[in-house]
Amino acid sequence: MSDDEFFIRKTLETDPRLGVELLFKRYYQPLCTHAVKFVGSREVAEDLVAELFYQFYSTDAFQRITSSYRLYLLKTVRNRAYNYLKWELRRNVALDEVQDLPATDESGPDGVSQFEEMYQDMEGAISALPVECRRIFLLKRFEGRKAQDIADELKLSVRTVETQLYRANQQIRAFLKDKWPLLFLLLYWGIGR
Numbered sequence: 001m002s003d004d005e006f007f008i009r010k011t012l013e014t015d016p017r018l019g020v021e022l023l024f025k026r027y028y029q030p031l032c033t034h035a036v037k038f039v040g041s042r043e044v045a046e047d048l049v050a051e052l053f054y055q056f057y058s059t060d061a062f063q064r065i066t067s068s069y070r071l072y073l074l075k076t077v078r079n080r081a082y083n084y085l086k087w088e089l090r091r092n093v094a095l096d097e098v099q100d101l102p103a104t105d106e107s108g109p110d111g112v113s114q115f116e117e118m119y120q121d122m123e124g125a126i127s128a129l130p131v132e133c134r135r136i137f138l139l140k141r142f143e144g145r146k147a148q149d150i151a152d153e154l155k156l157s158v159r160t161v162e163t164q165l166y167r168a169n170q171q172i173r174a175f176l177k178d179k180w181p182l183l184f185l186l187l188y189w190g191i192g193r
Contacts, residue, residue: 005069012062020057023069028053031077036142037122038081048080125175129168136161137168 012019028049035045056062065072129137139145151158
């Protein structure tokens with residue numbers, strides 16, 4: 001238990017509704033920002049986080065947590081984002097292609113560590129982009145901004161923004177395609193479309 005969560009933990013013991021409300025106020029935005037890195041949509045990320053807090057309260061999950069709430073919430077939202085991505089991929093891929101994809105159990109230790117590794121690789125691929133290219137990519141994919149809005153903000157032409165997005169997509173795909181074929185398929189349908 002971290003000292004900065006002591007007050008929230010005590011509030012949860014005496015008034016669970018208020019305690020979850022305090023957790024929500026403290027962690028909602030950071031959790032949404034974290035989730036959007038995976039799902040690429042602010043709306044989807046907000047839905048995932050809102051559902052997480054609803055279940056956190058309705059199932060009294062807070063009573064079973066002995067470590068940091070922050071750590072628990074971050075790990076849970078990552079797992080939910082991963083499940084969403086798997087669901088989205090299966091929804092978009094033809095049935096015969098889905099059968100060829102390897103099945104993983106994300107709830108087990110191997111699934112969690114594989115997801116962590118995939119997350120690190122994705123972060124590495126984005127970090128390897130040139131600075132301006134990375135900034136444009138993040139504005140587009142994680143904030144959902146339109147090319148024209150990005151061009152106006154950065155004082156660039158729309159064509160330059162589109163070219164930078166194309167280059168970012170190509171570089172990320174090349175970086176990930178051999179190691180993560182499932183993620184590559186998802187990116188193939190998601191990034192740049």
